[in-house]
Amino acid sequence: MIRNDVAITPELVKEHGLKPDEYERFVKLIGRTPTITELGIVSAMWNEHCSYKSSRIHLRGLPTQAPWVIQGPGENAGVIDIGDGLACIFKMESHNHPSFIEPYQGATTGVGGILRDVFTMGARPIAALNFLRFGEPDHPKTRHLVSGVVAGIGGYGNSFGVPTVGGSVGFHPRYNGNILVNAMAVGLARTDEIFYAAATGVGNPIVYLGSKTGRDGIHGATMASAEFDDASEEKRPTVQVGDPFAEKLLLEACLELMKSGAVIAIQDMGAAGLTCSAVEMGAKGNLGVELDLDKVPTREEGMTAYEMMLSESQERMLMVLKPGMEKEAEAIFHKWGLDFAIIGKTTDTLRFVVKHHGEVMADLPIKELGDEAPLYDRPHLANTHQPTIAADTVKPPVSHAEALVKLVGSPDQCSKRWVWEQYDHLILGNTVQVPGGDAAVVRVEDGPKGLAMTTDVTPRYCEADPVEGGKQAVAEAWRNITAVGGLPLAITDNLNFGNPERPEVMGQFVGCLRGISEACRALDFPVVSGNVSLYNETNGQGILPTPAIGGVGVLDDVTVNASVAFKREEDALILIGETEGWLGQSIYLRDICGREEGAPPPVDLVAEKRNGDFVRQLIRSGQVDTVHDLSDGGLALALAEMTMASKIGAVVASAPEDLALHAFLFGEDQARYLLAVNPDEAADILYEAAEIGVPAMVVGVTGGDSLILPGGEAISIETLKAAHESWLPDYMAGKA
Amino acid sequence: MKARVTVTLKNGVLDPQGKAIEGALKSLGVDGIASVRQGKVFDIELGTADKSQAEASLKAACEKLLANTVIENYRVELT
Amino acid sequence: MKARVTVTLKNGVLDPQGKAIEGALKSLGVDGIASVRQGKVFDIELGTADKSQAEASLKAACEKLLANTVIENYRVELT
Amino acid sequence: MKSAVIVFPGSNRDGDVMRALRQAGSQVEKVWHAETELPKGTDLVVLPGGFSYGDYLRCGAIAGRATVMDAVRAHAARGGLVLGICNGFQILCESGLLPGILMRNANLKFICHRQFLRVERNDTAFTRAYAKGQAIDVCVAHGEGNYTADTETLKRLESEGLVAFRYSDTNGHVTPDANRNGSMNSIAGIYSDKLNVLGMMPHPENLIEDLVGGTDGRGLFKSLVSSFAKAA
Numbered sequence A: 001m002i003r004n005d006v007a008i009t010p011e012l013v014k015e016h017g018l019k020p021d022e023y024e025r026f027v028k029l030i031g032r033t034p035t036i037t038e039l040g041i042v043s044a045m046w047n048e049h050c051s052y053k054s055s056r057i058h059l060r061g062l063p064t065q066a067p068w069v070i071q072g073p074g075e076n077a078g079v080i081d082i083g084d085g086l087a088c089i090f091k092m093e094s095h096n097h098p099s100f101i102e103p104y105q106g107a108t109t110g111v112g113g114i115l116r117d118v119f120t121m122g123a124r125p126i127a128a129l130n131f132l133r134f135g136e137p138d139h140p141k142t143r144h145l146v147s148g149v150v151a152g153i154g155g156y157g158n159s160f161g162v163p164t165v166g167g168s169v170g171f172h173p174r175y176n177g178n179i180l181v182n183a184m185a186v187g188l189a190r191t192d193e194i195f196y197a198a199a200t201g202v203g204n205p206i207v208y209l210g211s212k213t214g215r216d217g218i219h220g221a222t223m224a225s226a227e228f229d230d231a232s233e234e235k236r237p238t239v240q241v242g243d244p245f246a247e248k249l250l251l252e253a254c255l256e257l258m259k260s261g262a263v264i265a266i267q268d269m270g271a272a273g274l275t276c277s278a279v280e281m282g283a284k285g286n287l288g289v290e291l292d293l294d295k296v297p298t299r300e301e302g303m304t305a306y307e308m309m310l311s312e313s314q315e316r317m318l319m320v321l322k323p324g325m326e327k328e329a330e331a332i333f334h335k336w337g338l339d340f341a342i343i344g345k346t347t348d349t350l351r352f353v354v355k356h357h358g359e360v361m362a363d364l365p366i367k368e369l370g371d372e373a374p375l376y377d378r379p380h381l382a383n384t385h386q387p388t389i390a391a392d393t394v395k396p397p398v399s400h401a402e403a404l405v406k407l408v409g410s411p412d413q414c415s416k417r418w419v420w421e422q423y424d425h426l427i428l429g430n431t432v433q434v435p436g437g438d439a440a441v442v443r444v445e446d447g448p449k450g451l452a453m454t455t456d457v458t459p460r461y462c463e464a465d466p467v468e469g470g471k472q473a474v475a476e477a478w479r480n481i482t483a484v485g486g487l488p489l490a491i492t493d494n495l496n497f498g499n500p501e502r503p504e505v506m507g508q509f510v511g512c513l514r515g516i517s518e519a520c521r522a523l524d525f526p527v528v529s530g531n532v533s534l535y536n537e538t539n540g541q542g543i544l545p546t547p548a549i550g551g552v553g554v555l556d557d558v559t560v561n562a563s564v565a566f567k568r569e570e571d572a573l574i575l576i577g578e579t580e581g582w583l584g585q586s587i588y589l590r591d592i593c594g595r596e597e598g599a600p601p602p603v604d605l606v607a608e609k610r611n612g613d614f615v616r617q618l619i620r621s622g623q624v625d626t627v628h629d630l631s632d633g634g635l636a637l638a639l640a641e642m643t644m645a646s647k648i649g650a651v652v653a654s655a656p657e658d659l660a661l662h663a664f665l666f667g668e669d670q671a672r673y674l675l676a677v678n679p680d681e682a683a684d685i686l687y688e689a690a691e692i693g694v695p696a697m698v699v700g701v702t703g704g705d706s707l708i709l710p711g712g713e714a715i716s717i718e719t720l721k722a723a724h725e726s727w728l729p730d731y732m733a734g735k736a
Numbered sequence B, C: 001m002k003a004r005v006t007v008t009l010k011n012g013v014l015d016p017q018g019k020a021i022e023g024a025l026k027s028l029g030v031d032g033i034a035s036v037r038q039g040k041v042f043d044i045e046l047g048t049a050d051k052s053q054a055e056a057s058l059k060a061a062c063e064k065l066l067a068n069t070v071i072e073n074y075r076v077e078l079t
Numbered sequence D: 001m002k003s004a005v006i007v008f009p010g011s012n013r014d015g016d017v018m019r020a021l022r023q024a025g026s027q028v029e030k031v032w033h034a035e036t037e038l039p040k041g042t043d044l045v046v047l048p049g050g051f052s053y054g055d056y057l058r059c060g061a062i063a064g065r066a067t068v069m070d071a072v073r074a075h076a077a078r079g080g081l082v083l084g085i086c087n088g089f090q091i092l093c094e095s096g097l098l099p100g101i102l103m104r105n106a107n108l109k110f111i112c113h114r115q116f117l118r119v120e121r122n123d124t125a126f127t128r129a130y131a132k133g134q135a136i137d138v139c140v141a142h143g144e145g146n147y148t149a150d151t152e153t154l155k156r157l158e159s160e161g162l163v164a165f166r167y168s169d170t171n172g173h174v175t176p177d178a179n180r181n182g183s184m185n186s187i188a189g190i191y192s193d194k195l196n197v198l199g200m201m202p203h204p205e206n207l208i209e210d211l212v213g214g215t216d217g218r219g220l221f222k223s224l225v226s227s228f229a230k231a232a
């Protein structure tokens, strides 16, 4: 058993991840040597994950305001007003490291954690998304990781009962040692029934709800206990196991309790469990907190204060209840078969006091635990700019058709059906657009509103130019929402980077954030929640900078939306946006020419907004129902995807004369959309576009059973589909 | 040759299944059950009669697939 | 008192999971595995020290819940 | 018509089926699993989809033994209608109301996709609104939908016409490709001997509106409601 009077040695401090000066700072703050429990508490509060010590000063620059923002970053999740008294509550979060160690459980607990963040605020989750990056397909671990992560995401979401409607899957050697598993949840609540973490009122009961506490995920403790444990036991795994069943019960019980009016404040126990949740509730409400650990429901015997404070057991909540409502609350929780225990109270001392067996195990200033956490402005190096690659220096393919078939069947561009068929994407009966399109579209309750949502970033752009890459990530999310007819409202971000102590990595971080901020400002697309995951690095090799953006938008009438599938033969194909044929950092350059280089396409935010607003208005007015935004693989890939989504082919008769064909087809210029419109409408649309300076041109026509490229090369829909649908299942079956 | 592989959760790892079963037994009125932890067994027929070869195959099977050694222990018995 | 209950599929009942594991082992290059059938074990702690009482509880647990006796057999061992 | 939708801890398509029942014109009441009786005047009992008790142990096993199931059994014995969808089908098998069992899908994975079913007969309370042999477009979402039964049972189901739906292609042809979970005889749903209990893996309740994919699922709920309109 870990006693509380353990001598605090420099080794112990180091094992808790505190730098000597950070420890000194803590000792000065409390005016004495901490107890082991206190050391555990501060190590949890001051680690990168909880304190954001390397990122905080940079995050301050993000735009977080808009008239429709009800709650920006800082709460469990962001909240936006979507009209009619309804709020959309959403957030994205990473579970990268746990998923690499144990892909199934790592992914389940990631999904569980983000769902909890959303329903903690009083929202019922209505959709989930995920953003996944794995190492190169040939890496010996990749298949196992893909299989486990996907099964885990499905295993949790399916059982919990939320449709998983979208996401992104990609492969790159830079993720060989650090995969990315980012999960996003979107929920719905009434704007006047949102719950927050700040406690109010002195002497109010603090209640523990949900599953029991075990020794799950106590990282420091495993090391510490090797020294202090007399009983020699097997080395405990630090992996947490998710229990979606318990979470579903917790959801129902929490929502029922919230309706009863008994809840003053609520906070889920996520990272650093009881410590973080209790400190946050107190500190945000300017109150002290006193906990009696004898009351905490435990799953294992002989748990110490240290262990209880650091346990990351899942499916648990902390609440401050209205006094006098304890009985009612308890009845609700027992009905759902969950634990309920009053484990403490709010105080007016501004101290965080933890008692166990009648002894004080920790007594710390509650506000300073958060406010006085270290804050670093780490040195950052701006990235050297990569040269612009002129299209005429890039080799054209022997056959454009073959190049396209190769791309649609490549690991990154192939169909991810194998993944999303393992997710229940239809439950709740509101999924209007299933995975495979630009953004998922989900009806809000019984309509008429809908929500559009997507997760995006192009890491190779971010690596080549963090600022442009950051902008592009936001612009692409905005564009995907626009392409289905949604009005983009706000984003959540999940900033996955390498080791912030390396100036190049910090430079990527700062650059990406600058780009994100610029784009969010220009597009009126504020950040309302997010997550930072640093130290994604193995053997000195960091991941590609990957600030995943989760965007949400609203459709006032969800029946008026656009999708990528061609609807009719003989529709005119209109390309919106300027096409220069930008091949630097393109998928063509990487996957056909084997060159991952050059500057990424620049993002013109004014053009983005103008072009996107134009397209959205066409959708909303009912003039256009078939839209795809252009991103990886450019025009050719968009055409192929639109063809494959229907059973209708297309003919692109010619390319502009001043443009090499491969640059026209595969260039990744930004701010572009491809529309398929009734030929009678085409002239009007071109005229309207010209009026407001939106570049638009007819590039082809729908029809037939193949895609015919300029010059006459034809690819049958079947050929495209076979390539597109087969790579991932074959790979997972060990055949590719 | 035949073998039985038993895979059980390591100590301290949450077992949601066991927990649910415990609850169900209680509500079914089955008394006297204090706790339940669920594991798996694999009954395996081996193509070989060579004991050490069999053991090597079984070990490989456990490490590569049958057990998730991050959270599970396994035991092999030749029967 | 502790017990282990082992639940296995009856002979003749198809075991898709076992089949899939067989296949997976082959593709992982684990040789010499002719067939696999998967079952479950339950490690149970009993609240009683009385053997016959324990056995009665365990039998009730198996019949009422742990095994689907249409397709499964069970075995109880007190440990 | 009055329907009682039983809610177990872990049920999660209760809301979906309630929506479909209401749309078809049924009154609907939720019934908590710990109840001992059904609401007065219940015509139809529905066991909804989901993961009752986490589907831990075996799918539907724990729910199949819940208190309320005695009342459901009594209702069925009186000739009352019972519909079990997905997890509800699993519960019906585990509770002895239907024969056989749902095993892990052949590929061992959860699968969610659109799926055609062939309606095997249209002279039951559940399928009147369909044509015999019609292929209907619904969806599946399950990890354990692989219908398995012993040879005897299978023979009896077939010879007595108790197979309700089979996985088929768009034209109603029962093909191996259409049977993705590996069910014996491509069985997607079965009736009890008296045709008053139906268990099915697919989700007709998720295809009741054009906006979210189609309306082929409506027929089932319309059939149920109309059989009561006739009876009344």
Ligand SMILES: Nc1ncnc2c1ncn2[C@@H]1O[C@H](COP(=O)(O)OP(=O)(O)O)[C@@H](O)[C@H]1O
Pocket: A129, A130, A131, A132, A164, A165, A166, A167, A168, A169, A416, A419, A420, A434, A435, A436, A437, A438, A439, A440, A455, A456, A480, A631, A632
């Ligand atoms: N992990 C996933 N979960 C669910 N859907 C996914 C996942 N990965 C990809 N998809 C779906 O596949 C489609 C194509 O993905 P992607 O190529 O990333 O789209 P885009 O280029 O429009 O951002 C999207 O609709 C996306 O929702």
Ligand SMILES: [Mg+2]
Pocket: A437, A438, A439, A480, A629, A631
């Ligand atoms: Mg897109």
